[in-house]
Amino acid sequence: MQSLHRNDSLALAAALGAVVCYGTTPVFLRMFIDDLDSWTVNGVRYTVGALFWLPFVIALLRDPASDSHVRPRRGVWRSALIPTAINLVGQTCWAITPYYLEASVIGFAYKLHFLFTIVFGFLFIREERPVVRDPWFLGGTFVCVGGVVGMFVQDLGGQSATSMVGLAVLLVTTIMFGAYAVVVRRFMAGYPARLSFGVISLYTASGLLVLMFLFGDYAALAETSVPTLGLVAVSAITGIAFAHVLYYRAIQGMGAIVSTGLQMATPFVTLLGATLILSERMSALQATGGLLVVAGGVMLVVAQSRVRVRAS
Numbered sequence: 461m462q463s464l465h466r467n468d469s470l471a472l473a474a475a476l477g478a479v480v481c482y483g484t485t486p487v488f489l490r491m492f493i494d495d496l497d498s499w500t501v502n503g504v505r506y507t508v509g510a511l512f513w514l515p516f517v518i519a520l521l522r523d524p525a526s527d528s529h530v531r532p533r534r535g536v537w538r539s540a541l542i543p544t545a546i547n548l549v550g551q552t553c554w555a556i557t558p559y560y561l562e563a564s565v566i567g568f569a570y571k572l573h574f575l576f577t578i579v580f581g582f583l584f585i586r587e588e589r590p591v592v593r594d595p596w597f598l599g600g601t602f603v604c605v606g607g608v609v610g611m612f613v614q615d616l617g618g619q620s621a622t623s624m625v626g627l628a629v630l631l632v633t634t635i636m637f638g639a640y641a642v643v644v645r646r647f648m649a650g651y652p653a654r655l656s657f658g659v660i661s662l663y664t665a666s667g668l669l670v671l672m673f674l675f676g677d678y679a680a681l682a683e684t685s686v687p688t689l690g691l692v693a694v695s696a697i698t699g700i701a702f703a704h705v706l707y708y709r710a711i712q713g714m715g716a717i718v719s720t721g722l723q724m725a726t727p728f729v730t731l732l733g734a735t736l737i738l739s740e741r742m743s744a745l746q747a748t749g750g751l752l753v754v755a756g757g758v759m760l761v762v763a764q765s766r767v768r769v770r771a772s
Contacts, residue, residue, distance in 0.1 A: 475723075481699055482729075486567050487737055489695070498555040498676075501555055506696070510658075510662045520658075543648060544667070548663075550640055551668065560625050563734040568727040569634075572757075575756070575760060577641045611746045612624070
């Protein structure tokens, strides 16, 4: 009984840790926009995150008996190609977004990706299809979309072209990450989570490095202060490496529904960091829209849980 309670506590701590790691990422990214371009930040951050995972990938490939997964490990490199392609597009857009939108706005509007996860699940995974008939799904969809419109309604009249470009890039980001969650489930099932994410990270880092050398001003790294480079490295470890580890640990201990529900708190971490560190202020309309996006996300989580309960 004591061991069970300890496992629950560790899972909750992991879930809260993931909330903090994911929530601080937009704040970190906004801190770099005056020193480095998005291509360079992306290439450096993901390389640091991938190198963190490299020892785990090597160890898991060398020790097939380390867990109960029976799928041949060598096939993971081929299986990871499609998830990597989608992740590459999503990560590229994700890194561009802070150059157009404030961190607090990104934090709330990004929650729209959960809607696209359900939509792609409906398209490609048979077991996920009943969720679209649940009234909570329909309600959550309308609330999410209404929230995003509310956050950007002031810019829809063409008053801020920058915000509209940011919105377009962020929408592509949420679509790609929604698809990414589904293709990982479809193509990487049977592999350990650490191995799957490690291989995808190595592939993605390689692609982002190529893009950095093609389009980025990577020479600016030599002129960037050591503290700023240190923050880039810290953001990579927390936002790419630790965030995923903690999230997977939370799912193992608490289940996907509860863990995903807790992730709806990440925009509030972003808002707090953006207010204290970046001195950002959301308008009343933006804040209302952001709260609606989060509320819609919670409704979508409820819809998923109701469908899974009926199926069990």
